[in-house]
Amino acid sequence: MSAWELGTQAIAFIFALLLFAFLCIMTTALILWPFWWAFRIVKGVSPQRLSDLHRYRLIATSAEVIRSCAQIQQCRGLTARTELLESMLQKVETLEPLILRAHLTPGNPTRSARRRRALSEHAGRVAARLQEVEFRIEHEPHTAIPELANLLLTIQERFAEGRAGALLDCDEITDEKLRGFSPVRQRKQILPLITAILLTVAGAVGIAQTDLPDVAEGPAVLLVAILASALVYRAPQRIEERAQYIIGQ
Known part of the structure; x- marks a missing residue:
């Protein structure tokens, strides 16, 4: 095999490796971004x-x-x-x-x-x-x-x-x-509330099936609850208001 072929294969391998790393980073970011967003909401939430x-x-x-x-x-x-x-x-x-x-x-x-x-x-x-x-x-x-x-x-x-x-x-x-x-408008809010509750329950069931430590399950469920509220209640004030009920204040 000539030096040219070795160099071409090396460049192709490096390019494939960089592409794989980029895809891994993007996939990880897409998976973790909602949790990071929810964490920022929880972190900035003061009960008072x-x-x-x-x-x-x-x-x-x-x-x-x-x-x-x-x-x-x-x-x-x-x-x-x-x-x-x-x-x-x-x-x-x-x-x-x-x-x-x-x-x-x-x-x-x-x-x-x-x-x-x-x-x-x-x-x-x-x-x-x-x-x-x-x-x-x-x-x-x-x-x-x-x-x-x-x-x-x-x-x-x-x-x-x-x-x-x-x-x-x-x-x-x-x-x-x-x-x-x-x-009558109060009735229209029942469906979003039920949706947020169902998403939270589904997330809690999913977390229970993982191998997370018991100490981490509680915060993970809280993050899922905030995330579900963020998806259903898109206005920031409604998200914070729903977070208040989730935290129990």
């Missing part, structure tokens, strides 16, 4: 930070909607007003589940089952009242938008005072004002 986030998110989101209402009232351009209105309605939609869980805010004292049912029913009527006002925005924006802002100001103040059972006065959530509206 998550608790504060959940506690004050209702207040912060209400403030954003109120600010949007003021901007819409002051806006004169049709295109800009439409964009602001769409953005505000999206924020209102994210506000509803926060209201429905207002009585479950971390830090609240434990209550009886009957009291929890009453608080849950009140939160549902408050959410339905916001739906009714939201529905009227398209038909009568000049009256519905200021009314929405006033309702949210009251909700924001009552929630900050810890009055989860009186977010709105009784005369604001009568059957006549609700007009048949009900908090």
Whole structure:
């Protein structure tokens, strides 16, 4: 075999070796990247930070909607007003589940089952009242938008005072004002939650079939749970909120 052939084979072997190493690195990166992402989420999660986030998110989101209402009232351009209105309605939609869980805010004292049912029913009527006002925005924006802002100001103040059972006065959530509206959006969140739970259970079963040490199984299941939540709840705030429930804070 000539020196030229030996050199060619050596170059081909080195190229194949480098290609194999590159493929191994890429495969490893693709496999480990979701776990690295989940680890970063877990590492950055402080139970106190998550608790504060959940506690004050209702207040912060209400403030954003109120600010949007003021901007819409002051806006004169049709295109800009439409964009602001769409953005505000999206924020209102994210506000509803926060209201429905207002009585479950971390830090609240434990209550009886009957009291929890009453608080849950009140939160549902408050959410339905916001739906009714939201529905009227398209038909009568000049009256519905200021009314929405006033309702949210009251909700924001009552929630900050810890009055989860009186977010709105009784005369604001009568059957006549609700007009048949009900908090149906909460039901739409059941499917993503079930999906996240099933993914977590499947991951836990898979981890149990491996040879991981017992000490490592717990953190591995936690990482799988955070990863499943990250896949289902794509918004960062929802991921952190779901992580709060997983960690148990």
